[in-house]
């Protein structure tokens with residue numbers, strides 16, 4: 001990461017580092033339990049002083065930005081961290097879309113519990129890891145040891161429980177562990193990509209347990225929260241990125257914080273490689289690549305269909321020689337989109353618009369671009385069309 005730190009940020013970084021020095025040491029990678037299967041066993045008295053939690057130490061409440069999207073889940077998490085197992089929120093089920101902070105929040109509770117009381121055994125596991133460990137235990141005939149290990153946990157965090165669907169034996173074992181922990185006043189936190197009622201393939205008796213506590217959702221964050229999240233991340237990395245770039249990306253990548261962060265990280269890394277500072281043009285290009293890589297391929301045919309339909313004309317009319325104003329205008333727009341959002345060469349675009357040559361495409365594109373500079377209504381039309389085609393505007 002580049003290094004555009006100012007003195008105020010340096011100071012804040014130092015303060016953060018000092019705070020972290022008082023935190024219990026945990027490994028840098030959350031959730032990596034490779035090798036765990038071979039090692040799990042009930043630790044004896046000497047060994048039990050340190051038990052790995054598999055938490056990511058950066059996932060704390062301090063680094064978790066509060067917004068309308070996560071207020072309830074965050075408040076419940078804070079209450080639990082103060083009194084794990086002793087609130088009405090047991091279990092806590094946090095659900096929401098991909099990359100919206102469920103793991104961060106769940107692990108923040110774990111980190112906070114360990115910070116307040118390092119003797120507490122907090123364990124983070126994804127439901128896939130749990131399943132793999134259980135299958136290994138079955139294979140090696142040591143399910144009892146596996147279960148006993150989990151029964152020692154004070155705060156159990158199980159990520160992405162939707163992956164337990166249809167794994168009946170694993171669910172049965174988890175059900176048993178869940179009941180015993182709950183009876184003993186231990187805390188259970190689970191995350192899921194959908195609300196429990198929509199978790200198909202989970203047994204009713206397991207689902208009914210989830211209702212004992214609190215189910216809280218995390219929604220997509222609004223623009224301001226997205227900006228705050230990104231700025232906080234940048235600050236913790238000691239990286240300076242201009243506000244207009246942060247805002248541009250936060251505006252356009254609105255449904256997945258991980259994707260937003262990832263785009264910014266690669267942008268900063270590329271800029272650093274080129275020994276440049278990140279700017280808005282680079283951000284626009286990065287976004288365009290995302291659109292190109294993640295959306296389905298946009299074809300000229302597809303653009304023609306959408307544009308023709310929008311203006312209430314036929315695709316044949318769009319391709320025809322007619323110079324009627326409304327049709328010519330629609331044609332210009334369709335050519336412009338074809339030039340901007342497909343990988344087709346100009347010659348091929350011209351061909352697919354009734355055998356026109358490439359200069360007509362260039363002319364049409366220029367005419368559209370010129371009009372966008374002064375005509376707000378025209379811009380609205382273009383935006384609506386882009387929306388219909390599920391294309392993110394180049395801005």
Ligand SMILES: Nc1ncnc2c1ncn2[C@@H]1O[C@H](COP(=O)(O)OP(=O)(O)OP(=O)(O)O)[C@@H](O)[C@H]1O
Nearest residue numbers: 063064065097098099100101102103104229257258
């Ligand atoms: N409110 C927030 N404050 C700070 N960072 C956040 C917030 N929400 C999400 N993030 C960050 O977004 C990234 C993705 O979050 P996380 O992995 O917790 O998402 P998730 O909902 O568990 O995703 P998945 O559905 O893939 O499991 C992480 O880097 C996390 O720190």
